[in-house]
Amino acid sequence: MTTDRLRELLKEKGLKVTPQRIVIFEAVVNLKNHPAVENIIEYIKIKHPNISIGTVYKVLDSFVENGLLKKVKSENDIMRYDAVLHHHHHLYCATTDRIEDFEDPNLDKLINDYFRKKKIKSFNIKNITLQITGEFNNK
């Protein structure tokens, strides 16, 4: 995601293009591992020491509302953010709090086909996401 593209998206959504929004969005994109607000603040503090914490929360919230970011809930009660917008799953390591993306269209097809045949009574499925917990090997 380029900064110019972000400017376009903000305009499309009727959101003003502010330096804070640019910086916060870039932080989420650059920080891998689905950063928490704390990580984002730490990251932007270096170059932009006077962005208020409340602003970070508000900006992230509006990004999520407008589909520029997605929320990722973690094991503990802190929210994390994801700039990868297309459907994907997550690999969770409970011991390190590391979260990595996992995509597999074949698996998605398998599951979707399964539920197309065997519907759940009295429930309309909107989305199915796998929470794959375990341990990362190396690295």
Add this chain to the structure above:
Amino acid sequence: MTTDRLRELLKEKGLKVTPQRIVIFEAVVNLKNHPAVENIIEYIKIKHPNISIGTVYKVLDSFVENGLLKKVKSENDIMRYDAVLHHHHHLYCATTDRIEDFEDPNLDKLINDYFRKKKIKSFNIKNITLQITGEFNNK
């Protein structure tokens, strides 16, 4: 789960059998829909008005640690508890915060077989849980 069985389990785990533990466990079992601490407190307040909130948190924590309950994380940052211990999935309704159990051994087999063939590089899967979001129809 009967109260006598709970007494046994507590003893097995080296936990003292206290009236608070009995009452709190029964609350989680009787309250369906994966109660939050708030629901549990509300429920037990009727018959046992002097159980401390801190005790509820501590008891639930020790139950989770000792495998008598499981945590279920919800959309917002409040923890919810589950007395159903065997492997199962959850149906989430984002609008009502309702959470229902969903079991499907066939689906589990399908997914397990899939990952037995196609392993994820550098990740050891411990558990796979589906987060099925959508809307409940009737009721």
Add this chain to the structure above:
DNA sequence: CTTGGTAAAGATAATAATTCTCCTTTAGGA
């Protein structure tokens, strides 16, 4: 059955992530 050691309960203060309030600043269209 009584007792003593200790785990657990109760009360309340402290934390910490998040939200709110209120005021000031600024983006961006006219």
Add this chain to the structure above:
DNA sequence: TCCTAAAGGAGAATTATTATCTTTACCAAG
């Protein structure tokens, strides 16, 4: 350039949860 709604900054408030400290009571040993 001006106007104004939108957005940002500062700090208080909220709220789920945790920590601390004192008191109670479970239960094993005698």
